[in-house]
Amino acid sequence: MPQNSPYTFEICAESPAAIAASAAFADRIELCGALDVGGVTPDIGMMEFAASLGVETHVLIRTRSGDFTMSSDDITVAIHSIRTARELGLKGIVIGAERNGALDRKAMDAMIRAADGLDVTLHRVVDVVDDPEAAVDIAVDLGATRILTSGGTRSAEQGIEGLNRLHAKAAGRIEIMAGSGVNSANLPLLMENTPITAFHASCSQQTPLGTRYAEVGLGQTKREFDPLEAEKIASILRAKLPEPAGQ
Numbered sequence: 001m002p003q004n005s006p007y008t009f010e011i012c013a014e015s016p017a018a019i020a021a022s023a024a025f026a027d028r029i030e031l032c033g034a035l036d037v038g039g040v041t042p043d044i045g046m047m048e049f050a051a052s053l054g055v056e057t058h059v060l061i062r063t064r065s066g067d068f069t070m071s072s073d074d075i076t077v078a079i080h081s082i083r084t085a086r087e088l089g090l091k092g093i094v095i096g097a098e099r100n101g102a103l104d105r106k107a108m109d110a111m112i113r114a115a116d117g118l119d120v121t122l123h124r125v126v127d128v129v130d131d132p133e134a135a136v137d138i139a140v141d142l143g144a145t146r147i148l149t150s151g152g153t154r155s156a157e158q159g160i161e162g163l164n165r166l167h168a169k170a171a172g173r174i175e176i177m178a179g180s181g182v183n184s185a186n187l188p189l190l191m192e193n194t195p196i197t198a199f200h201a202s203c204s205q206q207t208p209l210g211t212r213y214a215e216v217g218l219g220q221t222k223r224e225f226d227p228l229e230a231e232k233i234a235s236i237l238r239a240k241l242p243e244p245a246g247q
Contacts (some may be wrong), residue, residue, distance in 0.1 A: 007191075007237040008198040010177065011230060012039065012060075018204070018225035019050050019057075025203075025227075025234040026057035030094055030121075035202060035223055037065035038124075041081050051088045058092035059085040063109060068125045070097045070107045079114040087088060092118050094148070096125030103129060105139045111141055120144040126178065127152050133163070133169045146175035148200055155181030156190060163194050184232035191240065199237070203230040 151159020179200030
């Protein structure tokens with residue numbers, strides 16, 4: 001697996017092809033399903049496949065699409081998925097829950113206890129709570145390693161101001177990772193205008209489905225991993241590496 005140090009490149013992958021291809025470019029992957037609805041927990045087969053490849057894998061724990069409010073049943077299912085990820089030897093989990101506009105500490109604490117030492121990323125729930133900066137303090141208190149955020153907007157490119165605020169609030173206590181709409185075209189802008197060194201991208205594109213699928217209501221496009229885009233992002237990050245001493 002490449003090291004884009006001092007930058008970190010995380011690819012969110014939802015297919016076996018994306019997982020396998022990501023290994024050549026990414027420092028880690030976020031494994032998920034159904035990216036078109038913001039991502040949900042992948043099935044156990046996908047977890048096993050990622051584990052078999054030895055790619056550093058952090059699993060999205062989200063029982064359903066829609067909002068990030070979790071019922072007791074959602075939490076029960078999430079805990080089961082977390083235990084499965086841990087038993088398979090995967091490296092981390094990506095979680096988040098909110099209630100009434102604030103992080104749901106009860107749900108978060110239950111999932112982190114189930115993680116039992118796995119690396120924890122707080123997902124973009126931080127972009128929908130009333131006070132994102134307070135959420136940073138809570139994430140630190142709960143023991144999370146990083147926060148994935150767009151800076152509170154539709155995309156990281158639009159959220160540069162918010163990304164800078166959250167990075168300042170984190171003050172080295174927790175990593176802030178920029179995500180949502182990150183691509184090779186806007187990555188240099190993010191690198192030049194924020195101190196952030198961790199970036200999250202899907203490196204995917206929508207391609208047309210055959211008409212027979214559209215005719216029976218099964219959709220008009222499919223999401224496919226774009227290895228050329230992943231290579232471009234990795235190349236941009238590596239180009240910013242410091243030269244070895246004596247060069």
